[in-house]
Amino acid sequence: MMSARIGLGSVTRRVAFAPVIGRNQIALRTLILKRGVQIQSLPPSASEEILNAQRLKRPSSPHFTIYQPQLTWLSSIANRATGGALSALLYGFSLAYLVAPDTFTSVNIVEFVAGLPDYLKYTGKLILAAPFTFHFWNGLRHLSWDMGKLLSLKGAYRAGYAVLGATAISTVALVLM
């Protein structure tokens, strides 16, 4: 495969298929070029470099942004997100206590929380209870898949709705506790 860049293919084709009368004039006019076309001679191995350079510039088609929202993958990423958030809280508090044990004593923390207004206390409980309960119930759903149960689409959806219901009920119960 000769990888030579020539810019005269379409031009000469036009000349060849032009009517016989005007052919010489068209040939003269098109071959005395308005724009200079460079002919670059390349070795056969350069074809792969050109191909890879083109590949790097190609865009990737949208996938993550256009996939239809479904209970399956939404509950899956929500399980990961809630687990990550709760773990970040655990890690953050533990490292803070390690670094500054006198600032983060339980007495200080309980006093600080007790001094907050009621609406903030309820909001805080909601923010903590909802991810925890969702992660808990969806975790049970995940473990049932690991045991081979509920692996059909119907089973997964029914269990998913049950998880959402259980999350709502247990969140309310925890917040009111």
Next chain:
Amino acid sequence: MASSMLLRSMLPRTFASATGRNVLRSASQVRASSTTQYVPGGPIIKGTVNDPIEFPPPSRTHGSYHWAFERLLAASLVPMTAAAFVTSGSSYPVLDGLLGLSLVMHSHIGFDSMIVDYVHKRKFPILGPVMTWTLRTATVGVLVGVYQFNTNDIGLTELIAKVWTA
């Protein structure tokens, strides 16, 4: 051609593909794959399109045993959490300690899965290992912190109970 085929069949499998590739290369003289830069996770593939993908070596420790341990740990968290709900941390400090340890291990495995999924070292040759070791260091720190808190202070379950009803 016959001599190279014989050579290919006698060599161990890892080398056979190399000689096969050389045979291809000499036959067509088109691809210069050794000079092309490989972009991890990108559109430029390693070797030619006929070379198989490289897999990590099979190991039960990183495979089925890891999976089973992860599920058993998660399952054990259910009765431990329920027990922590109904008792107080001060009366059963061993349960409190076990719960704290299991929670930290569960969190570590979860974070590790996120790192493997989103910053795999095949695509992120520097950031991937950096995050893995940062996580391991952080987990060690968290374990020490949890131990200190459970020993010198009231413990995780007591803290949550007190904060909840504050």
